[in-house]
Amino acid sequence: MxxxxxxxxxxxxxxxxxxxxxxxxxxxxxxxxxxxxxxxxxxxxxxxxxxxxxxxxxxxxxxxxxxxxxxxxxxxxxxxxxxxxxxxxxxxxALSFADIQEAKVAFCAYEHLDQKGVKAETGMLLKAIKMCGFAVSPQKLSMYLRQKRPSFVERGRVQLYEFLDLLTICEPRKKFSILDKRVQSTDKTHRGLYQMDDMRTCALTPDEKLASHLNRRFQHVDSWMVPQETVSIAQPPTSRKCQQTEICNGTRPQPPQSRSESSGEATTDESWTLVTPVPQLRCHCYTPKREKPIQTEQDIQKTKNNIEELLYEMETLGEKARWDLNWKLDYYLPGYRERSATRPMPAVQQPPKTIKKKSCKDDVFNRLSAPRKRIPSPCHATSCDAYKLGIVEKIQKERLKCSTAKLNRSKTSHACYALSTTLSAKV
Structure with a gap:
């Protein structure tokens, strides 16, 4: 290239x-x-x-x-x-050995010290491409980077194999020679005014002139915009022998006349013309043309080779992934696979038991509406350290005091009641 x-x-x-x-x-x-x-x-x-x-x-x-x-x-x-x-x-x-070597040198010149590639910026990549002896439109390069940015291995960086792929859309710089356009002294515009040289181009560098030229060509030629097509009346092809026979018979083909001329109406400019295909009759001078096949044998063989390569990659994908994993384990963790092979297999865990929910009985509302006094569980009594601290003895003494006070009150109340009854009986 x-x-x-x-x-x-x-x-x-x-x-x-x-x-x-x-x-x-x-x-x-x-x-x-x-x-x-x-x-x-x-x-x-x-x-x-x-x-x-x-x-x-x-x-x-x-x-x-x-x-x-x-x-x-x-x-x-x-x-x-x-x-x-x-x-x-x-x-x-697409690239030669010399192009690959120049691309390697240019890539190493603009690669960062962290060895993660060249920044995916238009200005820096244009300098690297110029160092390789190629040229590309800046607009085309920015569009290419916008499309390929999600597929980059390193975010915002271009690797060397991606840079080589980028050079395939470039062209050699020696193909271009930008000459300044000069106007003659007698040149005039369509309005009758004398033309003048544009002196702004003198202030541009050769790289800027080449970039503007490539941008204009990319906008008009290399862009993916569909050009506007104009439909015209198609005349059937006639051979020279058929024309000679018509002239000898006294009949000469007449040019097609428009409808406006035959009807005498005013002509109007239309943006499209309706074309009706007419089947042509075969004459003795008709020679059928043999059209070339759309796909050649080389294309068919190339497609078969691609299918075989795809099938091979599909079959060897698991083996390559396993080999790559083993290689990384041996390199980064030497001896890990041998230790994991001798390690006993973990026991199979039993599935957790399912707990059945107790069915609600009829007396649940009665039990909840009139709750009974809760008794401390034996498990709580064994694990509780209140016995060790003497808190339980204090509580029991307070309970005994309360119970004795209640008994004294009840005795006094009974004695007062007996006195009142006796006094009432005497009266």
Whole structure:
């Protein structure tokens, strides 16, 4: 895309030699033999490996541990995603090895110290894209970021494999050469006034001129607005032989006349014209045209390959997730799986017993309306420390005093009643 050298792409699409793997590793900043050393023996057939096999080996984790925080400050999964994105772009001839290397250098120049990616800002990304030798419309870039922002791994940051995907919508800067438009001394407007040069363009930088040009082109050409179509009268195609036979017979095709001319009415401008299709009669000079099929055999084979890859990913999804989990456990918690395997299994907990609600009897209202004196439970008596503190003895003494006072009162009352009865009897 940014380079015209044939050696910047693999010689065969979808096949990589040892030299291609070394160039890819060097473009990403790895040692030249880092990718080649991760391949298991017997995978290279005559020094060539297909892209499908590379994808499968990357999915199975042959490169993860070797690239995990070894040659850069990135994890193994991050580097695997980066290699997969590079293989995809090289298969589609979207980016070359030199473009990947320049993108790597520009990304490292603008990446923050926390190693979490470049800020997803239009100004900073335009500088990084310019450093790679590409150009893009700022409006198009902001629309792209607005659509892709929810799918970013890090919030507000762009990773290197996402930055490479962003370069596919850019164009090489060497394609553009912005020239200042100059007006001749005799040029006039439609009103008969002499035109003048716009001197405001002289104060703009070359980058601002290129950005304004790309924005205008994006608004008129690259936008997704549906253009307004005008309907016109379609004339049936006639061959040269049919025209010659008509001329020899004395009949020459006449141009179509509008209804307004035939009826003598005033012509009116209409925004649309009704077109009625007329079936054409076949003559001896008719030669049917063979139309090309909509889908070629390559498209059908590509669809089959995509279906096979999707089925393979669906089948290996659980295995890859299990392998990834075991790898993380072994890396971050060494020996955890062995200890968990020897640990006894916990006993099966019995389900809790269900408590049946007691049915309400008929005398519940009588019991609640006239409650009886509550007696302390034996459990409360054993757990209560009032006996130890002597509080119970004090209460019992007070109760005895109260009971003796009541008895004395009752005796005095009985004695007074007996005296009153005797006195009344004597009287």
């Amino acid at each position: 940014g380079c015209n050298v044939e050696d910047e792409f693999p010689k065969q699409a979808g096949c990589y030699s040892e030299t291609d793997l070394r160039r890819l590793a060097a473009a990403l900043g790895f040692p030249s033999n880092s990718l080649e050393s991760c391949l298991p023996p017997g995978t290279l057939h005559k020094g060539i490996i297909t892209s499908k096999k590379l994808h499968r080996l990357l999915d199975l984790g042959y490169f993860t541990s070797a690239l995990h925080f070894t040659f850069n400050m990135k994890s193994g999964l991050y580097n695997v995603k980066l290699i997969l994105k590079c293989l995809d772009l090289l298969d589609r001839s």
